[in-house]
Amino acid sequence: MRAVGELKRLLAFLDRLPLRRTMAALRGFSWGGVWRMSGNVLEVRYKVISRQMECMNHTIASLEELASGDPEIQSSLKALTDMRAAGLKFAEWYSSHYAKAHAGDLTSFRKFQKSIASASGTLLAKVLVPAWRSEEESLVIETARDEKDTASPNPPPLAKDKHIQNAEEFVCLNYLGFVQNILGRLRTMTLTIMLLLIISTAATSAYPFDPQQALSAVLIVLFAIVGAVIVKVYADMHRDSTLSHVTNTKPGELGSEFWFKILGFGFAPLAGLLTRIFPGITDFIFTWLQPGASSLK
């Protein structure tokens, strides 16, 4: 598969840029949001878009304040003002359609997204990379010194120039929106797998199909393979440096939140599997539930 490892690779590349200092300083993003992402993707997307619009205004204002005749700055300003125009068109469409459940014409949104990508690319290549080349302060030494003293790492110092700070934030939000979408997709995939396991175990437990041992063995092997992969992928995600910076957790470590969520994901299929292997559990549960169920009648 050609696309193997694309998201992990992109996150690793992002961590190699000084953008990581701004990722670490972003507020309002947590693992809770990442886990919940699949529930209502649009709400989370619109939140990021509104933050991007705010940041676009700050970046335009700070670049205009420079009043520089530098052609690189001028072309960045043009990309941002084009984005503002596309954003206004989308906002106009959104204002008249936000309450309509079947509004599906995303032409203006697509144009707006393209203008965001174009503005991000221009800022990265024409403002940020040249500015990073002329920086003198280390981001590594500062981080290492802080990590000794604190349980959670302090972010590296931000850029000193306001326009660089704003441009970094703008580019980070663009990547963050994209990564959030893909994390939402990963979560949907995980939920689908869990649902399929639950259906399989429920179907085999509900009726005395034979051979019982062979069917149980198939489900155990499936659960083991699928469970191992999901735990590995989610553990990798929690350890990832870029995602840890964004969610203000320590890179390379799994917190209690991770284990609780994994238990939450795995409980239903595991319970289904156990009732399949040990039918006595089902009887035991029913002996507890039976009196309550009878009293409801």
Next chain:
Amino acid sequence: MLHDAKGKNLHLLRMFSKDEAGARIERAAMPLTWKIIAMVGSLFVLFYAAAYGVVERVPVRSLGAENYAIIFLLSLDICCTLAIVETCRLCGLWGS
């Protein structure tokens, strides 16, 4: 586009671009493609054939008619196949 000292274009940031990294990730995240259909189809047939190959008759028995057992087996096969294909895609999209 970045330039060197002589003004020559340098293609240095392609791994951050929408056309390269973005397009590849989005392709891997697509819910349904012909590649996925082919994967599901082949695994479905493989599992079904393997189950028949082991016992050389309907591999699952029930108290009812044989047709019910076949329907159950097909449903279990499709569930297992979809679970495995989605797991492979989860791995592929993230990169484990």
